[in-house]
Amino acid sequence: MSSAELPLARFLARCHSDFSKDDSGEVASYIPELSLANPADFGIAVTTVDGFVYEIGDSNVEFTIQSISKAFVFAVALETVGPDRVETVVGVEPSGDAFNSIRLRSDNRPFNPMVNAGAIACTSLICESEGDGAFTRLHDALSRFAGRRLDVDEATFKSERATGDRNRAIAYLLRNHGVLLGDVDQVLDVYFRQCALRVSARDLSVMAATLSHKGRNPLTGEQVVSSYAVARTLSVMTSSGMYDSAGRWVYRVGIPAKSGVGGGIVAALPSQLGLGTYSPRIDDQGNSVRGLRTCEALSTHYGLHMLNRVGDVRTCIAASYDVGSVSSRRNRRPREQAILEAHHAKCAIVELTGALSFANAEYISRRVRGLPPELAYLIVDLRRVPSVSEAALQLMADILDDLARAEVDVVFCGITKGTPVEAALGEWLLGKAGVRSIALLDEAIEWAEDRIIQSEAGALDVEKPTALSEQQLLAGLDPTALSALSELMTPHHYRVGERMILAGEQATTLLFVVSGVVSVRLPGGLRLATLSAGMAVGEMALLETTRSADVWADTAVACLELSLDAFASFRNLHPRACEHIMGNLARLLAKRLIIANTKIEVLASY
Numbered sequence: 001m002s003s004a005e006l007p008l009a010r011f012l013a014r015c016h017s018d019f020s021k022d023d024s025g026e027v028a029s030y031i032p033e034l035s036l037a038n039p040a041d042f043g044i045a046v047t048t049v050d051g052f053v054y055e056i057g058d059s060n061v062e063f064t065i066q067s068i069s070k071a072f073v074f075a076v077a078l079e080t081v082g083p084d085r086v087e088t089v090v091g092v093e094p095s096g097d098a099f100n101s102i103r104l105r106s107d108n109r110p111f112n113p114m115v116n117a118g119a120i121a122c123t124s125l126i127c128e129s130e131g132d133g134a135f136t137r138l139h140d141a142l143s144r145f146a147g148r149r150l151d152v153d154e155a156t157f158k159s160e161r162a163t164g165d166r167n168r169a170i171a172y173l174l175r176n177h178g179v180l181l182g183d184v185d186q187v188l189d190v191y192f193r194q195c196a197l198r199v200s201a202r203d204l205s206v207m208a209a210t211l212s213h214k215g216r217n218p219l220t221g222e223q224v225v226s227s228y229a230v231a232r233t234l235s236v237m238t239s240s241g242m243y244d245s246a247g248r249w250v251y252r253v254g255i256p257a258k259s260g261v262g263g264g265i266v267a268a269l270p271s272q273l274g275l276g277t278y279s280p281r282i283d284d285q286g287n288s289v290r291g292l293r294t295c296e297a298l299s300t301h302y303g304l305h306m307l308n309r310v311g312d313v314r315t316c317i318a319a320s321y322d323v324g325s326v327s328s329r330r331n332r333r334p335r336e337q338a339i340l341e342a343h344h345a346k347c348a349i350v351e352l353t354g355a356l357s358f359a360n361a362e363y364i365s366r367r368v369r370g371l372p373p374e375l376a377y378l379i380v381d382l383r384r385v386p387s388v389s390e391a392a393l394q395l396m397a398d399i400l401d402d403l404a405r406a407e408v409d410v411v412f413c414g415i416t417k418g419t420p421v422e423a424a425l426g427e428w429l430l431g432k433a434g435v436r437s438i439a440l441l442d443e444a445i446e447w448a449e450d451r452i453i454q455s456e457a458g459a460l461d462v463e464k465p466t467a468l469s470e471q472q473l474l475a476g477l478d479p480t481a482l483s484a485l486s487e488l489m490t491p492h493h494y495r496v497g498e499r500m501i502l503a504g505e506q507a508t509t510l511l512f513v514v515s516g517v518v519s520v521r522l523p524g525g526l527r528l529a530t531l532s533a534g535m536a537v538g539e540m541a542l543l544e545t546t547r548s549a550d551v552w553a554d555t556a557v558a559c560l561e562l563s564l565d566a567f568a569s570f571r572n573l574h575p576r577a578c579e580h581i582m583g584n585l586a587r588l589l590a591k592r593l594i595i596a597n598t599k600i601e602v603l604a605s606y
């Protein structure tokens, strides 16, 4: 299926064909070079936060970014000189005036960074901080938002510089009030150049998606600005991005947006998408007519208003169980198994999914409180959690303190290096008493099981050799048959880390583990089971001729090996004993199946 057949592509194509018919609005001409734009051009692009780009119509036609640059320059100013300094030169209130209004607030600051006065003030801050390198700084930053090197339209830059007296008047007024401290011409050169950067609707959609993705460009993966700067930028885009129609915009569309007289619009819906449109016919307020209609249609059709959010906090728990229903892949010896069965409520596992925010973390706090009083180990699986908000972190800190007081050890697993979750939790976890991180869920469960067994029985029986009569597969065999079988076995020793069985090979033997620990793994490394003394490995050789998995010695291992040939001769002499062994094998397999079915049932019930 081509991407043009995707549902959103079809919807955008419909918008494109419907709104192409709207010839209202005029191409801007107060900057002479802008009047050369082709009024028929119309491009739409949407970039998702996972980096998929939809493009319809003239999505690659380049035009000058104009006022849209203001949103991104504001973000860069916050990053470069910090919010305190930014707030001394510009407010954050909607002005209710046109974009080029010369009116300032009563404290002589511009109303907000989205009108010309506020944008010039922000650019002046970059000039103060970067001197001659100011434009390079902005050019680099906006290019990183777009994920490609943007060019400057020299003709439009010169055209605006030659005619931009109104902006010159604004800049002098700001200088008069001590808002702009530098040289007016130098600041305006940078401002006119930033407005003359060439972008396409596709570029705008990527730039918007970078805002929607907390400052990380979804195509390049680069963190362009901090999530702090993004939240502030989206705020002023919401309240002032569409000038004196800002109120109506929030009311009807509800997506933070910014327009430019060049005919572009960006709209950024946090965590969801970035939209870029281009159509140079603009209305009286300087907003692209077809672009506005596209934004409005997209928001209405899919109910994308940012305040129109629904969510069920309960879905953040993908599964919740204890080691009684889902144990680790470590097969326990009977005594250990009995301990775990008696004390299964001591270890609970909670698998979380989705971004953790205030609402679902609060729900988790109630679920944790409802766990049984005998709880000693809580395993929290974060494999499917992409981010943890500040509020969720605060709630989690309180939950962890309560658990520490109740002497519950907490294990986090599934935290991957270099991810936002690691950034949020990595250091923080280390400082918490009774909290640890184990990479894999299965290993975390095994760790907790070991602790439970140790606290009840003193130590694990790993090293203690097992008599042949204790082998599960040989249980109930009469002594004559057992000693006849033992005559046919040869002892084998394996070093730690040695491979004992290779997947894909012809199976010619089965091994009885006398002491030590072995792991059965798929060739890719995934652990299927860990076995210890009293258990057989490669026992499927009695049914299957090809080895289905690798077997590794996790510790020094002592085994008794029985070849299939030897077993065949044993079968001739002791047919009933043989039947008994096959019965034991069937029972062991049935038990494994029952355990697997229980796991499936528990995990599928969520």
Ligand code: DON
Binding pocket: 065, 066, 067, 068, 099, 100, 116, 160, 167, 192, 195, 259, 260, 261, 262, 285, 286, 287
């Ligand atoms: O300063 C100006 O007038 C232009 N460079 C930018 C104005 C603009 O894009 C207003 N937006 N709708």
